[in-house]
Amino acid sequence: MWAYQLGEPQGVPQWRRVPVPPVGPGHALVRVTAAGLCHSDLTIMDLPPDRMHLSLPMTLGHECAGTVARVGEGVDPAWHGAPVAVFGPWGCGDCRACRAGEENYCVRSGTLYSSGKNLIRPPGGGVDGALAEYLLVPDVRHLVRADNLAPHVAAPLTDAGATAHHAVKQVIAALDDESVAVVIGLGGLGHLASQVLRALSRTTIVAVDTNRHVVERAQDSGAHYATSDADEAARLVHELTGGEGASAVLDFVCLPGTRDLILAVAGRRARVALVGLGGADLSMGFATVPSGLTATVTRWGSISDLAGIIELVRAGRVEPQVSAVAPALVEQAYAELRNGKVEGRTVVLMSDVAALEEGAAAG
Ligand SMILES: [Zn+2]
Ligand SMILES: [Zn+2]
Incomplete structure (x- = not known):
């Protein structure tokens, strides 16, 4: 599959061919339909080698909307084919913060600046992220139904929203x-x-x-x-x-x-x-x-914040301002974000990924 990866600290990210991740027990493999671009992606790209604690190469992107393509052993098969928004600040699910519904403050999770080993990292912030054809989600508790929401609207709700x-x-x-x-x-x-x-x-x-x-x-x-x-x-x-x-x-x-x-x-x-x-x-x-x-x-939001913003958008009380771009234009879109030219959120439509094939064939 195609994935937009940062290969080395302060390098220029590129679309690469990588294997589709294997689906283990409890996992869900999400076919990404839309991925949002965030300022913190730029922060990651800019981290100098001595402050880069995330293992590279890594697929960027932590705002994901998609459909469940495959589920692992032990997962309710009803998830199959469901349109979802992926909760990003993955934690252990077991510490006091997680049990209180504040997994975004999980004591076992790492932020961009945490150097500890064995910390749980979010997609695009330590493990492979959403700017790819598929995103592996380690537990279905991170999925929120996104029925009746366009993917380019749902994706930015997972972080920005x-x-x-x-x-x-x-x-x-x-x-x-x-x-x-x-x-x-x-x-x-x-x-x-x-x-x-x-x-x-x-x-x-x-x-x-x-x-x-x-x-x-x-x-x-x-x-x-x-x-x-x-x-x-x-x-x-x-x-x-x-x-x-x-x-x-x-x-x-x-x-x-x-x-x-x-x-x-x-x-x-x-x-x-x-x-x-x-x-x-x-x-x-x-x-x-x-x-x-x-x-x-603050760090990110909780799963109830994600559900809350989805509800407000569905009710028409909040309307995200979104510009959608094709995967081939990601580098340019990040440059515009860096230059303060973006209003609202830029979202990459992964349905247009076929154009990368043509580009690769032409090249
Ligand atoms: Zn973000
Ligand atoms: Zn926890």
């Missing part, structure tokens, strides 16, 4: 109808978080993004106000809250500039969700943040 839903859930208790919530970064995740906030709360949403075109269209994502200027955002929040400050801030960027924006807009008792992989630290102390502030570093 579930992660945005999870971030909103971390702050929602602070949001009454007098509150203001600030969404920083209206990209693949932020444009969904803004819509989830609108669907699940009566808060006033202020969106901030450096891309002016995105700001102009922010109302489509549910934002009440939007700006590309951080000072303007701080003034707006001050005005809207009579100086109290925002009750929630969701940062999908996490660079030094957005960290400063959090400090400029957050009010007392604010809840802050740090989601982006920008790497800026938020230091906390009595003198540095408003009292009562709670900050959470």
Whole structure:
């Protein structure tokens, strides 16, 4: 089968011919129909050799929609042929976090930066991922039915959607109808978080993004106000809250500039969700943040977040902005993502994989 693989640290990923993985007991083999492209794929491609703890070569991609092509021994055969979205942050299923339904925080799982051996890694983040004709899923508990959803809509819900839903859930208790919530970064995740906030709360949403075109269209994502200027955002929040400050801030960027924006807009008792992989630290102390502030570093979403966002999309209350591309255009699509040219999410349609054959034959 074809798989888009990173061969070495900081190398250029390529489509390669690899064997279809064997299906063991309890497994499901998913024929991939659509795979989403995420900023964290770029983070993986950029890891220098001394920080690359994922074994290579590895198939990229952690946002997968598809149909179940084969199931292993012990799996309910009713899964066969089912349209599914694949929950990505695989864990052990057995630790306290997993048993609490928060497998995204499994103590035996590894993040991009974890160096430990024997950690459970997600697809495209340590084991072969979704940018391939087939994805091997180690347990059917990671499958969520995606009936009546187009594959290019379902795929980005597995990370962009579930992660945005999870971030909103971390702050929602602070949001009454007098509150203001600030969404920083209206990209693949932020444009969904803004819509989830609108669907699940009566808060006033202020969106901030450096891309002016995105700001102009922010109302489509549910934002009440939007700006590309951080000072303007701080003034707006001050005005809207009579100086109290925002009750929630969701940062999908996490660079030094957005960290400063959090400090400029957050009010007392604010809840802050740090989601982006920008790497800026938020230091906390009595003198540095408003009292009562709670900050959470989130990782992905839980299986109930995935089910929740699927439900909101099915109900028409959240509408992902998606551009679909053919497999042959993946490299170009990643370049556009890197240059900040993508609005919403880019999804690769694996049904167009035959074109790679023709390209290979011609080459
Ligand atoms: Zn991602
Ligand atoms: Zn676990």
